[in-house]
Amino acid sequence: MICLLVLAAGYLTMVTATGAAIDRVLMPMRFGVVDRQASGKVAIVEMDADSAAAIARWPWSRSHYAAVVDRLRKAGAASIVFDVDFSSPSDAAGDRALAASLSRADGRVALPTFGQVAGSDDQRTIDALPIPMLRDHAILASVSIRPDPDGQVRNMTMATVTAGQPRPSLSAFIAARSGAVDQEFPIDMSIDPSTIPRLSFVAVRDGRFDASRVRGRNVLVGATAIEMGDRYGTPQWGVIPGVVVQALAAETLIRGVPSYGSPLLVFLLAAIVVCVMLRFRTTIGSTVVMGVSLCVLILGVLLAQQYLLITYPIATAALMMVLTGMACLVRDVIGRFKRQRSVDEATGLPNSRQLLDLSNRGETIVLAVAQIGNYDPLRAVLGERGTADVVLRVSERLALVGERGQVYRMSDPQLAFCLPLDQSIDDALHGLRTIMLQQVEVGGRRVDVAMTIGIATGPCAEMERVIADASLAAEDARASDLFWKRAQTDIVGLERSISLMGELDDAIASGQVEVFYQPKYDLRETCITSVEALVRWRHPSRGFVGPDLFIPVAEKTNRIAPLTLHVLSHVIRDLAVLRAQHPQLTAAINISAKLLSSSSFNTEVERLIAAAGTPASALVFEVTESAAMADTNKAVAALHRYRALGIAVSMDDYGTGQSTLSYLRQLPLNELKIDRSFVQHAHQNPDDAILVRSTIELAHRLGLKVVAEGVEDDACFEFLRTSGCDMIQGYLISKPVPLQSLATILGSHYRYAA
CATH class of the missing domain: 3.20.20.450 (EAL domain)
Incomplete structure (x- = not known):
């Protein structure tokens, strides 16, 4: 039952938003384990506060962008990618200057295209493309960023469709990776953004930069100044500029195309662990299995994420294991409470309460009650602990003939056990008397145990009556100097x-x-x-x-x-x-x-x-x-x-x-x-x-x-x-x-x- 409940809870977590939400919370910890440096193949030309101060007028004339393109082209940049909106005209001279600069770049420049909402009262999406004069000599790439419901950016698309045409994302263009439209991949947030080379926009425009810092690199141009907006929340690095997000996505794809692993695989592995945990009868065993499995799971997920570029969800599996561990703890606490109520404290044998629990069984029972006739003298000589050991040694002998080897301690001098229904009482007890005549060794001492046995038969539903009859028969056997005697009610009932x-x-x-x-x-x-x-x-x-x-x-x-x-x-x-x-x-x-x-x-x-x-x-x-x-x-x-x-x-x-x-x-x-x-x-x-x-x-x-x-x-x-x-x-x-x-x-x- 516990296993079914845990599996059901795990499945519901997996197929609902709960698991995804928990995985989003855990994402920073997963990326925080590894501190990765940027590859150096991507550089950012940032439209920073110094640039905004130097170019006092906003929006900037596109002649500034033209100058930056020329400078970067001459410095040997592998590609120049803009994360800047060129969808509306600016001053005519500036637009012409940028168009001319793009024509000189020989197709090494990518300009952004994206979808935007028409208005506050109109939720239609309008595709935004650079103005026509800029499109002829540039590649169009998507700069669309899709935050998760909590506002955090964790994924980037390989391509989107604008104006009816599939466009690669900036990151896919920079990394030269191909992919399907709307195919998402997780951004590797373990890459430290501060290790991505950066140059000030105005410094590049004016030629005040080291050309080696852009030679052979893919250069992203975008706003980083706070007053320019364009900022997004990330799970690992807080709020950062959109151009930095694009750079992280490009760095991710340079290493390879990451993907999301199947949650079903992790669910099935967790289900196996849950079944193994439940096979242990103690909390310690279940906890050890849970701890080891969680460590293996976390290590496996991190290794897959870092080296195989596969991101597996972890929340469902971890939740299933933790729930199972808690369930095992509750089970053991309840079981311990039940055992305390149903186990004889001195010997650890099941007591009369456990025997009475058999009343739920709809069958006939042959009950034997064994009475130690010299119990009080034994206790006077051996003490409580020694007498308890005697009772245990006696119970071991009785278990040889008892059904399923189970013996119950009814009271201090009385033990009870069930005899097999498919065997006569004489056959069942044939060797017990001889065994009981042998002395019992306790603490280096050998003592005699005087025992008589009473037998009673009846339905389990009448267990209290059967116990009472067998106890009386044991006392009658002692009084008659017999080893065993059947209850009188058995004889009368059969007659x-x-x-x-x-x-x-x-x-x-x-x-x-x-x-x-x-x-x-x-x-x-x-x-x-x-x-x-x-x-x-x-x-x-x-x-x-x-x-x-x-x-x-x-x-x-x-x-x-x-x-x-x-x-x-x-x-x-x-x-x-x-x-x-x-x-x-x-x-x-x-x-x-x-x-x-x-x-x-x-x-x-x-x-x-x-x-x-x-x-x-x-x-x-x-x-x-x-x-x-x-x-x-x-x-x-x-x-x-x-x-x-x-x-x-x-x-x-x-x-x-x-x-x-x-x-x-x-x-x-x-x-x-x-x-x-x-x-x-x-x-x-x-x-x-x-x-x-x-x-x-x-x-x-x-x-x-x-x-x-x-x-x-x-x-x-x-x-x-x-x-x-x-x-x-x-x-x-x-x-x-x-x-x-x-x-x-x-x-x-x-x-x-x-």
Whole structure:
């Protein structure tokens, strides 16, 4: 917007009289840079005050001019040019004397012709020519001078038309330059008029002058006495006689024919500079560009004027640059004011006001509020500056998962960031917990930061509500000793949406519900031998809806059966493709507690397996301890039924239930999965290490394979390998990926080396 305004202002300046007026004001400074001496090829015979005093009668008899012509001719003048009006008769003897003198000059004399206004009430222009008897042996040249609207003379014409004939100007005649009628050229006002040789008229008439001062020169004869009038204002030299103006114009043309450069070229160059200035985000950068560009512009214009004889306008370009500089200054002042209002002073992070500005965006947002649980103790130990550094280090870690890397400081202990809509929350936060468990180094000290995260989803237009929900969820996560927790309003809102509108049914039918796969790495075979199927809901407006959010709702609304069958059919179909290249690959599917006792569900499972080309032995059904405890007899019967079909059975989330050991004896299990809450820190926490090792030993004694989930670093991997664990699962190997990405991983013959 600033660029458009500046360009518009520059264009208007260029096409209106404003730019020309400013350039006229600047003209004296442009000419004042160079002090040029006259060439010496032009001399002035001035009708000065001494001459007026010696020849007391006015108008002078033309016999005086005749005498001057003869004297100059004999002295060897190259040409004699009069800036004197001969358009009306004088005394007869004098007129005859001048005519005779002109005939003796052999065409070396130019007499003036000009246009003049008929009268005060008649604005017609009448052409004035010398009287007829003087025209035969003289050249007629125009002496018309056209001041600018401000009365200053800056230009001269190459030729004009009088009496229907084109006439060269005095300056063009003297310099022997040709040009078009009314073609104007700028007079070089850097030429010092005082360096033009001058002789008094009466001294020349009387022969009292040095002939060498006119020999070979072009001599201008004209009035310089104040009482004779004929004076003009100039931008550089003030009011000077018209004959001196003519001499300056002649001196200009002797050097060459100057011209005016295109204002459009300067405008375009200035436009480029304006665009460059606006690319800088700071006033300093814009000012430097403006200063350098102005210097280059001025230098270029002066060089073109002095050496190329091209006069370019400078006002428009300079005005555009100055306006842009002022606009950048105003922009930065306003921006600084906005930043002061929207940036946290201690850390420089954007504050809650900036986050609230997102309410103008018409889209859904997934907001995470991270709360530092030990903020007050950190401040007591580190002080305000040290704590601010801690907040900055934490924000750098949060930015790794935040959308566009932006993190906001909401209050002293709270930071907020947006999660990508096209990624599940589990995937987005998969490594953040591990990163946050690492100590933060500040001022040579290493400190622990206790953090919990609250998640809330909603439209940007309801940003205040979303922030409040996420903040409450962060506090609930702290109270529940969880790393992150979703806002209760998300669950209630989704439940209401599903129960009233059937969104989940539509999502399954329209293909919004997708199946991702997380590989399981066999520590003995050192390769991926199995995967776990995980459901993902890509909602058209909410983005990715996490399984932690919609699966409990699906169970409550009796939609878990069609959802599970949808996943199972996908897995069977995908396994048929994958096992063509990897025949030993198996896939695990989570089975809800409600489904173990559902005869219709089990019948449909048998139908799908019977109709598929994939053997049942390629499938693993994962059930939780809570599923087994809900109705033990029905659960055991259902699991035996699966085993009879050839499907392996795995107990998921082992260690989080209440009666684990007794059910290990009763349930027909093939595999046991240790919950991530025990695995993640088993290599660091002795209690967790004991639990994991004893579980592995117990499972092996019962003939079960052991899968450890939640493996996210090399140290944990090595601990599980040396502890005899069979398989591991976690982000260290791979996050959940779609089928095509899984095929790529398997095709690379993945081998992990710690």
